[in-house]
Amino acid sequence: MNPFEELEVDIILSGKCCYCGACGAFCKYGYIRYEDEKPVAGSCEHCGTCYDVCPVNYFSVPKTEIEIFGERRRDEIVGYYREILSARATDDAIRSVSQDGGAVTAILTYMLENGVVDSAVVAGRDEFWNPVPIVATNKEDLLTSTGSKYTQCPILLGVKKAIDMGRESIAMVGLPCHVKAIRNAQKNEFELGKVKIVLGLFCMETFSRDSFKRKLEEIGVKIEDVEKFDIKKGKLMVWVKEEVKTIPLKELRDAERIACKFCDDFTAEFADISFGSVGSEDGWTTMIVRSEKGEEIVRGAVEQGYLEVQSISNVEAIRKLASRKKGKIVKIV
Known part of the structure; x- marks a missing residue:
């Protein structure tokens, strides 16, 4: 079998494909496309990239932690982190359209307006709530992408689009599966050094469209x-x-995607910063600051007045849901 056929047998046909977009984004020959949220390919040149980047096929927790954070986790449930805070945007326009406190949009706006990044890959949607990856370059673009969709978006296709557009400093926002996919891709020989910051979103599951x-x-x-x-x-x-x-x-x-049953990551454990609503008061976003880079960005956003932070109100609520997700995982055999 060629590498794509192996991916098809091991991951796609078994329902484990999470539709992250990585295999289609980074196939060196551009053979992989998507039909009904599943990868298909008419040919294969045996490069093996699709198999290497797939976050369901393989993901090394200890190796990735050392590469991203410089050390292993001390918290087996939440993952490696430096600090957990509650945060919200200071901009009323952002808060008025955001899911919770608008912290993700505030941080992305700070980075775009201060030259930390030149683009942000986020999940937008069409009028039928079909999630589509978009490359945002300003606050107005970001405001069109706010809110949870609860169905899957192939975010990694947006990363490839940003690279093809010539963007040199990219932020990516994704679910735990997207975060793992970009970390796998960064270990391979792609232009993934251009992805400077990875923001992750809490996720228990997504639903079949x-x-x-x-x-x-x-x-x-x-x-x-x-x-x-x-x-x-x-x-x-x-x-x-x-x-x-x-x-x-x-x-x-019964509407949950089958692939989500194989995921044990609730808090996007391998992002530079992770975000969700659990653990914070209404109108605030829970923010898990994980990497040194993430810490620097949060500090800059606060100092420049884009973000305000306070102590988290209920860390145990985060741990409870994270533990629940780890407990329900279907073991891949």
């Missing part, structure tokens, strides 16, 4: 009418036409 849409239709919601999604207290909350409808998460279990 078609199944998610059907669940919304069961409560009388057309996905194109949705204004915002959120998950709070065991329920998916759906804002539509000034009304909030809910679905208990237990009723969405």
Whole structure:
């Protein structure tokens, strides 16, 4: 078998593919494309890149920690970190459209406006809530991408697009699977030195696009009418036409992507900074500062007035969910 056929047998056909976009982004010959959120290829030149970058196929925790953080973790549940804080944007325009405290958008805005990076790869969406990777170069671009989508986006395709555009200093925002994929890719011979900062988002699972849409239709919601999604207290909350409808998460279990059952990373453990809502007060973002680079960026954003921080209110809530995800993982054999 050629390397793509091995990837197909080991990962794709078994449902383990997380649709991160890495194999298609970094195939040296451009053979891999996506159909129905699955990689397909008509040919293969045996370069093996697709197999090497796939975060489900292989990921070395100890090696990556040493390379990114300089030492191993002391916290087996949350991963390596320097500090955990609550944060929020100081800009009302950012907070008004953000999921929680707008900390991710605030930090990206700080980096773009101060020349720390020249672009940011984030998940945007079309009018039907289909997530699409976009290359943001200013605050206005970022404001169009705020909010959780809860279905998967091939973010690594956005990284490849940014590189092809000639961007030299890139920030990437992704879920734990995206973070692992970019870390795998950075170990290979790509222009991934151009990805200067990796921001990760807490994630328990994402949902299959078609199944998610059907669940919304069961409560009388057309996905194109949705204004915002959120998950709070065991329920998916759906804002539509000034009304909030809910679905208990237990009723969405059969809509969960199969690949998510093989992931044990809730807090994006290999990002420079990780973000989520768990553990913070309403209107604030939980921020796990992991790397020295991440620490420098947070300091700069605070000093320049883009971000305000305070002590975290409930670290144990983070640990509880992170532990739960590690406990439910399906072992790959």
